[in-house]
Amino acid sequence: MSDTPSNKSSNPAEASATRLADDVIAVQRAPSPTRSSSAYRAFGATLKGLRTTLARTLEKPTTIQYPEEKTPVYPRFRGRHKLHRFEDSGLEKCVGCSLCAAACPAECIRVVAAENTPEHQVSAGERYAAVYEINLSRCIFCGYCEVACPFDAITMGNDYELSDYTRSDLIFTKEMLLADPIERTPLRREGE
Amino acid sequence: MPRPTPNFVTFEIDGRDVTAPEGSMLVDGAKYGDVEIPVFCYEPKLGQPVGACRMCLVEIEGIPKLQTACSTPVRDGMVVITGSQRVKQAQNAIVEFLLVNHPLDCPVCDKGGECPLQDIAYGWGAGRSRFIEPKRHFEKPLELSPLIAIDRERCILCFRCVRFSQEISEDYQLTFLERADSTYVGTHHGHPYVAPFSGNIVDLCPVGALTSSAYRFRARPWDIENAGSICTICPSQCNVTFSVRDDMKVLRVFARDNAEVDDGWLCDRGRYGFQAIHSPERITRPKVKEGGTLREVSWDSALAAAAEGLRKAGAGTAALAGGETSNEEGFLLQRLMREGLGSPHVDSRASGPIEREHARALARPELAAMVSDIDHAGAVVVVDSELQDESPILDLRVRKAIRRLGVKVIVVGGRPGALDPPADAIVRTIPGGAEAALGGLAAALGEVEPADGAPADRRAPRDSSQTPVGGLDERQHGEPARQGESVEGGIDDLSRRAGTSAESVRNAAAILRAAGPVVVLWGERLSHGARGGAGVNALLALARALGIPETEGAGLIEVPAGTNARGLREVGCLPGLGPGLADAPSAGRAATEMASALGDELSALILLGADPLRTHPDRAAWTRALDAAGFVVAFSDFPTEALTEHADVILPLESYAEREGTITHPDGRLQRLRQAIGHPGDVRPVWSVLAELSARLGVPGAEGFLTSPMVSRALFDAVPFYAGLTLEEIGGKGKRWQERSAAAAAPAAPELPAPGDLDAPPEPLEPENGDLRLGTARSLWSGRETEHSPILRFLAPGQRVELSAEDGVRLGVASGDEVTVARNGSSVRGVAALRDGLPPASVYLYEGTAEGNATELLNGEATTVRVHKAAAE
Ligand code: SF4
Ligand code: SF4
Ligand code: SF4
């Protein structure tokens, strides 16, 4: 343990000499305080801190008037998921392969697939997701589902407003995930 | 053929010394040293390897070229290298080659996640492909049959499915069509591949080319949990795995290899019949009849009503246990009857009583063969049973024995069956003629010299040097006292009564005499009806004549009508026999006698998963009996005619995926049923319902049964020859009780009869006025699994009236004609089918069909019926 970078000792021989046993950590102490250093600590440091405080009182407040105003997020912010459709055909991109469910460490995705028929073509492949549910009260927003998806059918969106009154309302169904969110979260602009 | 004992050889693989059985293929031998060699086409269940895929290439010192490990047997001192650069390159090349035409549409492929091609490409492939050319294309997905979808683009031409169809199930339907990279799997003329065992190819296919329509897209391997249990649909009692989703839904059933039971195969009824578990028609709440209509009630009031009605009837209660009843349920039922109600009238057999002595004799360990004895027998005799319909997995077992192990097969019975083509001899009788035929066979085996008339080439070698050790000749020389001649009338007379030729009987006897140990697979039908006792006697005489008690690896295996027939007998569900086949305090009535006594001496009836209108002979008598019964309590999973009209209390029955307990294979193997899914609706475990009902009726100790293992324990204590058995000992592969020391406690039985002790079988019925003798058969596809599983429904059979061609001509009936079959005022309709090889003046009908059930015409006696073309409606 004494070999961790926090041990500043440059001499390995010295470090090993001060090592008492494996379970004892040698603590490096600052030099014992002198009179002048004590005085500096009592007044100098306090005045330095006050300067920062006084300087801030002159600035404009940074409070954001949520929910009237929203914090913009970075484009890669991992918020509530979205399912996608092909823009041309309108078919769902998700084929119900369950790979996202396999990847999810929180086990909060449930997929039940079914077979497409010519009369009822839902997705582009042979199969489609008849049930697609994400339990957002369990999701840890890790984004693994997005990475696992071979068809870019599920992506992490930007919405972070996900509170609700009951837990079951946080189970998002396929229809909810396919629909565009009503209010969009602002994205942070370049350089912001 | 005696069971081979393996010799072990030592060879070197990747620098380690490994000891493996001699003759095993390198792929298997390598496993003894924990070395994995990838394979696609190799599957030992399919017999000889074909070396079609080349995935298993390895380097063997001294051989310049790489060798296929799946078809190279291990030899002593062999040096094998599986990790060299050369081998790696070959493996990479094969994977790349297989993927040249492979679509790699894993996300939409049903095999994804459990696909050997995925695993092997990942583990042994190069990771990239150099091919940019277009791949081959087929129309996809297509129905290979209503049960199986085929995607030919994914096929890697490994031959497994074709080999299964050609060499295991021998239906010869699947084949490779075209050549080179146009090759594809298909059937001749594109007929749907419908066969009793077709679903096995889904398990076999190493890629997603063949998928089950019932499971297609239902779940991924990580969405399901697999739970092992037993299929209780038929007496084969195959070991299965249920794939369960969300703890409540069975999504598929596949084989759980047990070489002693099923060899790793399943029939399609077992594979797809699980859908009935989730049928919306299933009864899931108790119902009580009030004012003529059935109303759903709480368990408490249902049990109160049942207990009260039964208490009133008391000793006037009768009980029928259906074939799928578990040992525990049967045990509790007979205690409820005998101790709670004081009634001895409990039966698990549909078609008449079995004598106590016979029940005990048939349970004797020395007369029992185990399923794997079929593989190593000298000869197998199949008596009065169409295995493919009645115990399908035994059909595959016998086929394997014939094809791969050279076992001789003799078929005795009236109806031409699926085993006729490969059989070595056929003793074709008239319906009900098996008793006489077996007596004749026993007598012919006793003859010292084969009589004239037996074809010389078929005659057994007389030269004692050719007699197998422990074979029959030696023993029979020792006891020449009873010979065929001593039988009244002799072999010729017996053959006449069986409706067969003495020549075919002698011919069969000659084959048996020359063969080693003989396994007799006998259909329960032999023990049915008025001549049932005589039938069993003839069977026992044959067992004696074959020297079965003294011969290792010889024995009888029953093919019963009900799945757990053996277990139910042993736990006491027979009118005269209590647990352990001990004499019951008082003899009760058998099912057939209950029918006539109901409404008279008997006033109440318990149906535990039994439907007498469907499975018991003499439907008219049972209809009358159910009408007359004052009180009927029925455990049932589906509303049937018997229930809706006659039941006073209906208690929902568990499905086999919900059950816990044990059942007994016809060869004496106790197997464990384990609960795979939760109970739907209000369904409760049957054992607990029976225990509670018993407690209400004052059966001592019934309140003490809190779990199913407690009932099992009580049952093992009550049957002397199960003594000391535990559920752990039964485990996942089952345990034959004959192999435990407690088997010594099996009840003694009188000496087996000799041919001379048999009473003469009746004269064959001489049909008058163009009537025909009636025989019955069962179809694999009749039953509730077929009717309530949407995917199997297309297979549900109608009545089929099988006639010989001459009778067809004489009656002016052609195949496909609608005909009526009538006897004494009852009649059923069916579609005529003219078949070659049927005995003349006979007709065969199906028992147990939903429409036109042959039980309508049966009454336990040999009968004749009149067949004529139905008037157009
Ligand atoms: S973001 Fe992570 S936790 Fe949430 S659903 Fe996707 S994989 Fe699961
Ligand atoms: S067969 Fe296997 S490798 Fe081929 S598409 Fe299906 S899952 Fe993928
Ligand atoms: S369909 Fe499957 S089992 Fe049959 S040859 Fe092709 S890959 Fe093999």
Ligand code: SF4
């Ligand atoms: S053979 Fe019988 S026991 Fe086996 S799967 Fe089929 S129905 Fe079930």
Ligand code: FES
């Ligand atoms: S597994 Fe050896 S050639 Fe296919």
